[in-house]
Amino acid sequence: MDQRTRVVTVACAKGGVMKTTTSMQLAGHLARRMQHDDEPVNVVVLDSDNTGGATRWAMVAQEAGTPVPFDVVPVNQVMLNRDWIERHYAGWWIIIDTPPSDTAVIQKAIDCADVTIIPTQPSGMDLMLAGETYAATPNSIVLVGRVKPRTKLTRETLQELDDNEITRFDTVVSEREEIKRIVGTDKVDMKEYSGVTDELLDVFTQLEEE
Structure with a gap:
């Protein structure tokens, strides 16, 4: 692994779209891959949500004796700038979890990012908000979650994103009890x-080949 700093922001102006779950799962997978490759586990979730969902997740896991294999650090607007991140986490993978409604914090987190993931779910309002965020955000990708596979609504959601030329993950995240139990x-x-x-x-x- 080279020493580039890579910043991923998970952002959406709406709550309840699995931003924190997505942040923690991405960090978990990245950390485990580094462990497997005998690399230092240089992965951190920066929790910019004032409700502290990612921080609470890490605390609960720690208290249960099964700590997450990466750092979780609460941050504020002052820390949400690329210079601060580069000074403190040079060569790390950084995942920024954001609040649902604080537009100033969301924008600062987006401005730090190499890539922004926009979680959404199959509903008209969610897709509208995701589309607006996508249009205003460079290097952004929509992640469709809480889907019921093989349903008409899921097919229509994916088709609408494709018809509007909105970049999305091919993988979608299903509405499953297993996802709820990992919190x-x-x-x-x-x-x-x-x-x-x-x-x-x-x-x-x-991106790095361009």
């Missing part, structure tokens, strides 16, 4: 978030 643990979802991580790594490979 507050060190576990990672091997069924779908592993695929999301693969696609994210491919995106960085393409």
Whole structure:
């Protein structure tokens, strides 16, 4: 692994679209791949949400004796700039978890990022907000979650994104009990978030070849 600093922001102006779950799962998969490759585990989630969802997740896992294999650090607007991140986490993978409604914090987190992931779910309002965020955000990718596979609504959601030429992950995240049960643990979802991580790594490979 080279020493580039890579920043991924997970952002959407709406709550309840699995931003924190996505942040923690991506960090978990990246950390485990580094462990497997005998690389230092230089992965951190910067928790910019004032409700502290990622921080709470890490605390619960720690107290259960199964800590997550990466750092989770609460941050504020002052810390959400690329210079600060480069000074403190040079050569790391940084995942920034964002609040749902604080537009100033969201924008600062986006401005730091190499890639922004926009989680959404199959509904008209969610897709509208995701489309607006996508249009205003460079190097952004929509992640469709909480889907019921093989349903008409899921097919229509993916088709609408494609028709509007909105870049999205091929992998979608299903509405599953297994996903709910990993909250507050060190576990990672091997069924779908592993695929999301693969696609994210491919995106960085393409960006770094340009």
